[in-house]
Amino acid sequence: MTEDKGKTNNAQVMNIRAAKAIVETVRTTLGPMGMDKMMVDGAGNVIVTNDGATILRELDVAHPGGKMMIEISKTQETICYDGTTTTVVLAGQLLSNSEMLFEKGLHPNVICRGYREAAQMAIDYLHREVSINIGNEVLHDVAKTAITGKTVEAATDIVSTLCVDAVMAAGDVDKVRVVSLPGGSIEESYLFNGVIVSKDFVLDYDLDEETHVLLLNTGLEEEKGKDNVQVQLNAADYSQFQKSGRDDLLECAQHIVMKMQGKGVVFVRDGVHDHVCAYLRKNGIGVVRRVPQSVMKALNGCLNISVAQTPEELEDSAFVKISRQKHNDVQYIFVSAQDDSDQSTLVLRGATQSTLDEVERGFDDALGVVSLVKDDQRVVCGGGSSFVAMASYLRNHGASVGGRPQMAIEAFADALEVIPATIAENAGHDPLDVVLAMRHEIQNGNLNYGPNVTDGGITNMKEAGIFEPTKLIKQAVLSATEVTTALLRIDDIIGRSPAE
Ligand code: ADP
Ligand code: MG
Secondary structure, three states: OHHHOOHHHHHHHHHHHHHHHHHHHHHOOOOOOOOOEEEEOOOOOEEEEOOHHHHHHHOOOOOHHHHHHHHHHHHHHHHHOOOHHHHHHHHHHHHHHHHHHHHOOOOHHHHHHHHHHHHHHHHHHHHHHHOEEOOHHHHHHHHHHHHOOOHHHHHHHHHHHHHHHHHHHHOOHHHOEEEEEEOOOHHHOEEEOEEEEOOOOOOOOOOOOEEEEEEEOOOEOOOOOOOOOOOOOOHHHHHHHHHHHHHHHHHHHHHHHHHHOOOEEEEEOOOEOHHHHHHHHHOOEEEEOOOOHHHHHHHHHHHOOOOEOOHHHOOOOEEEEEEEEEEOOEEEEEEEOOOOOOOOEEEEEEOOHHHHHHHHHHHHHHHHHHHHHHHHOEEEEOOOHHHHHHHHHHHHHHHHOOOOHHHHHHHHHHHHOHHHHHHHHHOOOOHHHHHHHHHHHHHOOOOOEEEOOOOOOEEEHHHHOOEEEHHHHHHHHHHHHHHHHHHHOOOOOOOOOOOO
8 A cells, every 4th residue: 555655636636637628628619709519429420510519429538537527517407407517627627726725734614615605705705796586587598698609699680589489488498399400400490389299190191281189098900929928820810800999990990080070180198000000091080199298298189189098088189280291201290289279389490400419409509598597587788707706705804714725716717717718718818907807897887798709898788688597507616616626625536346
C-alpha cells in the first residue's frame, strides 16, 4: 500500500480532469452564437447538433467522473428540458475553481460545505429578488430564447407560436404529440387539430372525406398456441379446425359491420387476420392494424368515443374528417378531432431526416420551457444575467458565513460568471469586458443586463425579450453543485466485480 500514498488526490485530479474534458466538448455550443457538433459513430452514422444533452448522450465516455457529468445533464433535461450545456459548463468551472482552493490548502469537505451553502444562498436570492412573476405573455419570448442558436431559429416566430399554441392546447408538454414529416421546410410546420397515425390500411381502401370510425383494443387473429399443444389431425379435420377458428373471427368481424352500418374505418390495437380484413373491406370497412397504444389513447381523446376491449363491446362510431397523405414513401392517416376535443399534433417539416431530427430537438426544448413557465409563471432574464446577479450577492454576503467556507463561497461566485462569459466568448466578444460591464450595471441596481451577442458589449435582456424559466436556473445551479461536491468527495476509484 505504500506506493499508493497520495492516491487521495489522484482520484480527485483524475475526476476533475475527466469532467473538464466533457465540458470542453460542449462549451463552444453555449448560447445563441454557439457552434454545432458533428458526431460520427463507428458505423459512420452522423448527427449534427447544438443540443448539449444530445451531444453528451452520444459521447463515448469511459471515465466514471465523466459519466457523472453526463448523468447530470440528463437530469437537467428530464426536469427542465433545456439548460444542459449551462449546467455542465457551470459544474466544470466549479471544479476548476476548487482546484485553486485545494492549492490554498482547503479540505474537500470544507469546499463542499461552502459550495452547498453558496448554492442555497444564491437560489434563495434568485427567488426573492431576481425572479419576475409574469403572465402568459412572455411564453413566446421564453420559447424564442430556447431556440436561438438552433436550426429552428430560421423560423423563430413560427416555431415559438406553434410551441405556445401546442402547449396551451394540450395543457402539458407530455401530452403534445409530435410527428416529423420529411420533405418540406420548417416554415411549413403546423399544428394539426387531431391525430396522425403513421400506418396505412391493410388492404387498399377508398377513403371518403368524412367517415365513421371505431376503435378496438384487441386483435382479430387466431390465438397462437399458448401451451404448445401437439394434436394429430388428418387433412379433413385440420381444414375443419382451421375453418372453425376463422368462423369465430368472422363472427367478431360481423359485430364491427353491424356497428358501423355502412362505410367506415376501424383502428385495431393488435393484428388482424387477412381473411377478416378482406371480409371487412367487402363490407365497406377499412382496417388499420397494430396501432400503438399511445396512438389509440390519442384517438380516444380526439374522437370522444370509448376504445372497445372486444368487438361485442363496440359502441357507437364517431363521424369525422379523415384523410391520407404520403410523405417520403410513408403513408399517414390524418384523423381530425371532434369539435370539443383539445387533441392536437405538432407537424414538423424539414428537408431531410437529419435536419428534421435537429428541428425536433429544438422544438422539444422550446415546448418544455414553455410548459415550465406556464405552470410556474416565473422567469428570469437570460444571457446569464441571473448568474452574475447571484455572484454579486454572494460576494456581498459570503462574509456572513465566516471561516474557511467563505473562500469556497467566493470561488462559487466567480464560477457563476462563466455562463455570460462563455456566451460572449462564443459570439466572438471579450468575456472579461462583458462580465465587468454586467457587474457594473448590477452595482447600479440593473439586474437585467446580459451579453449583446451581435454588437458586443452588454444590452438589456428584459427589453430584448430574452427570458428563461426560473426553475431552469435553479435546477442548473443545484445540479452543478451536486455533481461537483459528489466528485470532490471521492478520494479513491476502486474496481468492482461486475453485477450478477
Ligand atoms: P443550454 O443547453 O444550456 O440551454 P444554449 O446553447 O441553449 O444552452 O444557450 C442558452 C443560453 O443562451 C442561456 O443562458 C440564454 O439566456 C442565452 N441566450 C439565448 N438567447 C440569447 C440572446 N439573444 N442573447 C444573449 N443570450 C442569449
Ligand atoms: Mg438551450
